[in-house]
Structure formats: structure tokens, C-alpha cells
Amino acid sequence: MATKKRPQYIVGVDLGGTNIVVGAMSADGKHHHAMRSIPTSAEAGADGVADRIVGLIEGVILDTIAQTDASRRDFLGVGIGAPGPLDREKGIVIIAPNLGWRNFPLRDRIGQTLGLPATLDNDANCATVGEWWQGAAKGGTNVIGMTIGTGIGGGLIIDGKLFHGASDVAGEIGHTTIDLNGRHCKCGNYGCLEAYASGPAIAVRAREVLVREETASLLPSLVNNRLEAITAETVYRAAAQGDAVASEIVRDTARYLGVGIANLLNIINADVVVVAGGVTQAGDALFVPLAAEVRRRAFRPAVDSCRIVPGSLPGTAGVVGAVATFKMQHVGDL
Amino acid sequence: MATKKRPQYIVGVDLGGTNIVVGAMSADGKHHHAMRSIPTSAEAGADGVADRIVGLIEGVILDTIAQTDASRRDFLGVGIGAPGPLDREKGIVIIAPNLGWRNFPLRDRIGQTLGLPATLDNDANCATVGEWWQGAAKGGTNVIGMTIGTGIGGGLIIDGKLFHGASDVAGEIGHTTIDLNGRHCKCGNYGCLEAYASGPAIAVRAREVLVREETASLLPSLVNNRLEAITAETVYRAAAQGDAVASEIVRDTARYLGVGIANLLNIINADVVVVAGGVTQAGDALFVPLAAEVRRRAFRPAVDSCRIVPGSLPGTAGVVGAVATFKMQHVGDL
Numbered sequence: 001m002a003t004k005k006r007p008q009y010i011v012g013v014d015l016g017g018t019n020i021v022v023g024a025m026s027a028d029g030k031h032h033h034a035m036r037s038i039p040t041s042a043e044a045g046a047d048g049v050a051d052r053i054v055g056l057i058e059g060v061i062l063d064t065i066a067q068t069d070a071s072r073r074d075f076l077g078v079g080i081g082a083p084g085p086l087d088r089e090k091g092i093v094i095i096a097p098n099l100g101w102r103n104f105p106l107r108d109r110i111g112q113t114l115g116l117p118a119t120l121d122n123d124a125n126c127a128t129v130g131e132w133w134q135g136a137a138k139g140g141t142n143v144i145g146m147t148i149g150t151g152i153g154g155g156l157i158i159d160g161k162l163f164h165g166a167s168d169v170a171g172e173i174g175h176t177t178i179d180l181n182g183r184h185c186k187c188g189n190y191g192c193l194e195a196y197a198s199g200p201a202i203a204v205r206a207r208e209v210l211v212r213e214e215t216a217s218l219l220p221s222l223v224n225n226r227l228e229a230i231t232a233e234t235v236y237r238a239a240a241q242g243d244a245v246a247s248e249i250v251r252d253t254a255r256y257l258g259v260g261i262a263n264l265l266n267i268i269n270a271d272v273v274v275v276a277g278g279v280t281q282a283g284d285a286l287f288v289p290l291a292a293e294v295r296r297r298a299f300r301p302a303v304d305s306c307r308i309v310p311g312s313l314p315g316t317a318g319v320v321g322a323v324a325t326f327k328m329q330h331v332g333d334l
Numbered sequence: 335m336a337t338k339k340r341p342q343y344i345v346g347v348d349l350g351g352t353n354i355v356v357g358a359m360s361a362d363g364k365h366h367h368a369m370r371s372i373p374t375s376a377e378a379g380a381d382g383v384a385d386r387i388v389g390l391i392e393g394v395i396l397d398t399i400a401q402t403d404a405s406r407r408d409f410l411g412v413g414i415g416a417p418g419p420l421d422r423e424k425g426i427v428i429i430a431p432n433l434g435w436r437n438f439p440l441r442d443r444i445g446q447t448l449g450l451p452a453t454l455d456n457d458a459n460c461a462t463v464g465e466w467w468q469g470a471a472k473g474g475t476n477v478i479g480m481t482i483g484t485g486i487g488g489g490l491i492i493d494g495k496l497f498h499g500a501s502d503v504a505g506e507i508g509h510t511t512i513d514l515n516g517r518h519c520k521c522g523n524y525g526c527l528e529a530y531a532s533g534p535a536i537a538v539r540a541r542e543v544l545v546r547e548e549t550a551s552l553l554p555s556l557v558n559n560r561l562e563a564i565t566a567e568t569v570y571r572a573a574a575q576g577d578a579v580a581s582e583i584v585r586d587t588a589r590y591l592g593v594g595i596a597n598l599l600n601i602i603n604a605d606v607v608v609v610a611g612g613v614t615q616a617g618d619a620l621f622v623p624l625a626a627e628v629r630r631r632a633f634r635p636a637v638d639s640c641r642i643v644p645g646s647l648p649g650t651a652g653v654v655g656a657v658a659t660f661k662m663q664h665v666g667d668l
Contacts, residue, residue, distance in 0.1 A: 085633065085634075085635055094635075141500065142499055142500055154601075156601075158492050158493070158497065159492070159493070159495075159497070161493075163492070163493070164603070165476055165602060165603020165604065165636070166475065166476055166603050166604060166605040166636075166639040166640065167603060167635040167636060167638070167639040168603070168635065169599075169600065169603045169633045169635050169636045170601065170602060170603035171601065171603075172600040172601065172603075172633055172636070173600070173601065175600050175631075175632075175633065176596075176597040176600055176601060177512055177593050177596065177597055177631060178511055178512075178513075178514050179512075179513055179514050179515070179516075179525075180512050180513050180516075180589075180590070180593045181513070182513075182514075189630065189631050191513075255514075256514070259511050259514045262510075262511065263510040263511055263597065264601065265503075266503065266506040266507070266509050266510055267488075267490075267504065267505065267506065267507065267510060267598065267601060267602070268499060268504060268601070269498070269499020269500050269501060269502070269503045269504035269505075269506075270499065270500060271500040296523065297509075297511060297523055298509075299419065299503045299506055299509065300419075301419055301428075301501040301502065301503050302499070302500075302501060302503045302506070304501070305500040305501040306500065
């Protein structure tokens, strides 16, 4: 009588500037168990945040054990997605401005505390791999993932493999120039895509219009006339209600993203572009003009062979992808 | 007594709008035999040009036989580099505006006439592979090749393999946007890198300065005051002689190319960028400000892990690369 092979589990960690999200999955990717989220509390310092992550992982492992017949030895390890730039091989976060970290050995700090193997990869790479493994980019061979939030992160699947480049910076889509004499970006440069289409950039552009022009708009009323309280979220909400100023901001955002994506298509000739983040809430109001701008700028065969889709794993792509990156490194293919 | 294995040969074809260049190499890449060039004479039509190519190949095969102890059966086949977009699998040039071609089955037209296997790939891809196999990009794992001439073509080596993307358009660097409201490009768009830094764009920018500004410059005297006769070549010559207007044009060109290359580095994180074409004649006057602009715009780890070099096979990279692409498809690795 053959013993049935016990299922194995992998934990995924998505470390962001605002929240830490941790979840466990069966190693075959079929089952998701226990997803937990807590605030990052970056002010706790690198060691403090690492302790919070370890605590959250312990909780997720216990939850998973409670939900399944798993025991602790059925956990293969932990995949961690963190903001970069990072040194994957050494498992070090080189700089994370939103966390205030510099050269922090996050992977070993977590792996050794837990006594489990761990891997570290870029958060935007993880989100892309998540969408590719189980989300909107499934089946793609050459995939571009864009995550639009506080910044614009990106990841690339090339020939069916996560692509890192020579020093783990491949896919930094947010800091490609779309207007060489354009808006100042917080990276110090001018005209980066991120300076136009990130969440904060969307809010800034809305405020500029309201201050500059005497136009009727819902926007001020949505923030009790405190323009500084406008966020990208406010803009999407006003646009959804038909506000002309907000709709114009969303259309411009679509155009900027379209330029950035057209550049990527002419370079990478991807078969899938998956766009994730709050801005995708705008739905067709974003994707229709975005696709039009891409068609205008990218080569016809590149446009025809590519689908541009919103992410289908909002909130979890990073965790799913962190599990996947661990699996690719320790188990082999997905 | 073992029979010594006879050397084998591959013919490479570099089809351009102006010239056809054909050469033969030993399949191991060690020996170059017979390199011949004739005008393309696009007015002869697609079939006429194909006949010219076949005639040139026959001549190169005869030259090679005369120079070595090869016989005709020692020729494995012909690699062809042609302007795109093209359908590699079918061996068809889809559109070649400079040649006036549309859906021309170039590969089979040549292969069948000669009775030899043939492959077709993009000319800029071939130039990149040539520099990677035997030129300035040797040893690179992720290589970006740029060829600056009438247009700006590009090719990508990703993880040690020529990368084509989903529909053979990968690497179309010339038509990435660097200024979304910028100069009109002959592709119909605005702000493409090619509209700033191709040979004709360099000449146009020089003429604009001369017409607009009352500045002393050598340029008019180099063309007998016929400003319409200024070419990129004239600009490099004047810059080399210290002309201020021409030097400024070269510096601006460097800046535009720097923006385009920085974008590529942030996306691809390459270890080598090889820049080929007439503009590289400007030497340090081009490469120093170009590198400075790249440093300003690309991520530090991407800059630190990349060398940006001029091509070292001027005039022959396309033929060498065409041989290489044939070899990769019919023999295996290089």
C-alpha cells in the first residue's frame, strides 16, 4: 500500500511601505490558506519590521495547520517580495526609501529566525509572477507587469522565465523617460513615467488643474475643499461620477501610461501587459484611451500580438508571486 | 587513419536600402573569406534585387572556393539580414519602405534559386549578433545593439540568446518615445528617438540651427552654402574641426541617445550596449556626454553593471551576424 504523499506548503510575504501581507499556499499552487495583513510600521526600524513579518508568518503557519492536516515540517519555506533595489543573491535590501532601510539582510533575518529556507525578490517582480502564475497574465510567454501605486513598479517574464537582468534592476518601468524635459520625478530626474502616472502624480496633476483653472468640479467637495487631501482615489471616484476635470486627468493618465507601454512593446514585443494598482479601478475610462495611445505609438505587429489587461489578483498578486519565486528557486519550474 | 573533417562555410547577406553586402565565413567563425558589396538598386524591384543578391552570393562562393580548398557542397547555407518588419518563420519581408517591398518571400526566393538552406532575420538583429559573436559585445549575456543610420535599429540578446519577442518586432529602439509631444517622426508619431538621433535627424537639426540663428559655423562652407546638402557626416566633420554649432548638435545627439539608452537600461538591465553607425565617428565627443546622460537617468546598479561601447565591426557586423543567425538556427549554438 503506497503512502499518500503529504501536501507541502510555501509562505509568501509581500512587504510594502504601508502594509505587510502574508499568505500560505499549497506548493502546487492549487490551494490558498490563511491570508493576513498588518501595517508595516516602518518607524519600528528594520529589525522591528522584520519581527513583525516573522510574527505574521508564524500566525499564517498556525492558521494553515489549523485549516489542513499540515504540520510544521510540511512548510518548504518563505518567499519574500520587498521594495528594491536589492541584491537577490545575498538576500539584501540595498535601499528602500519608503522604509528607511539600507543594506538590510532581510532574507536571512527572516529565514534564520524561522528556521526555514527563504528567498528575496523585488515586489514588482513578485506581483508580475503572481499574475502570470495564477492571474490575468496566465499563459503568457513574454509578459510585462506594471504595478501603479505610490510608484510605478514593473516586472518582466521573458521567454517564460522571470527576468532580472545583470544586477536585478530589470523592469524599472516607472523610471523610463517619456518626456525628456518634463516633470520632475522624485528620483531626481525629469520626465519619468512615474512623475506622470503614479498615484501621487495623478493627485498632483488634479490639484494643479484646480488651482490653475476656474472650472467647476466635484473634486473640492469630495475633500471638504482641502485640495491637499486629494488623492488618486478621489480622482477615480470623481471621474466615475462623470466629473469633467477628473475624467480629463484619467484620460491624460491613460495617455502617459500608453506612451510607456508602447515603448515597452516596441522593445520587448510582449504577448501580455498586465496593469495592476488602484488606477485600474477606472476601468474602460482608463483602458480604452490607453489602448488607443498604444496603437498610435507601437508597431502594428507588436500591438496585434499583445493583450493589455488589468490584474486579476488585487491585493494578493504579490503574495502569490512571492510563493512562486520561492518555488522557482527551490523546487524548479512552476 | 582518420579523415580530417572538411571545413564548412556559411554565407551572410546584409541587405540595406543603399547597398547589399555579402561575405562567407567558416562555420566555426574563425575565418572570413570574400566580402563583396554592390548597390542595392531598389528600383530594380523585389525580384531584381533578389537576383542581384543571388549573383553576389554566387560570386562570394566562387571567391571562397578559389581562396580555400572548399567545394560547393561545403557551403551549409545562407543567412540573410533584411530591413523589417518581417515574418521570420515564413521568411517573408512584410514591409520594407526603403525598398518598396510588401510581403516578399525573400528567404525562399534566394534559398531555392541557390539550392541552399536559408534563414531570414532583421538587419538590426544581425548587426547586434555580429557584434556579440565577434565584436565589441563579445562575452555579454544581456546585450542591447543600436545601429544608427537612416533610421535607428536595435537588437536584443537576452540571457545569451537573440530575442525576437512575440512577433519579431522586439528591439525597435528607434521608435521608443523620449518626448511625447516632441518632433514628428516619419513613422507618423511624435517624439521617437529616431526623430532626434538618426542620421537625417541630425542633419535636420543642424540646418534648423543655421537657419534660425546668426551663428558663425563651418557647416555652410563645407557644403558650398547649400544647407540642404548638409548630412550627419558633415556635422561630424565640422565638430571634429571644433565648430561650435556642430559640436552642440553632437552633444544634443548624445543626450537624446543617452535618454533612449537609459530607458533601455532601466528596462533590460543589460551588461553591454553596443552603438554602431556613422555617428560613432564622433568618438568621445559623443560617448562622454552620452554616458553622462545615462548616468543621470538610469539606476545606479544598471549603470554600474553595463559598458556602453562603439561597435568594432563597422560595415561587416551585419554579414557576420547573418552568418551567426543561420548557424544558430541550423547548427545550434554559436
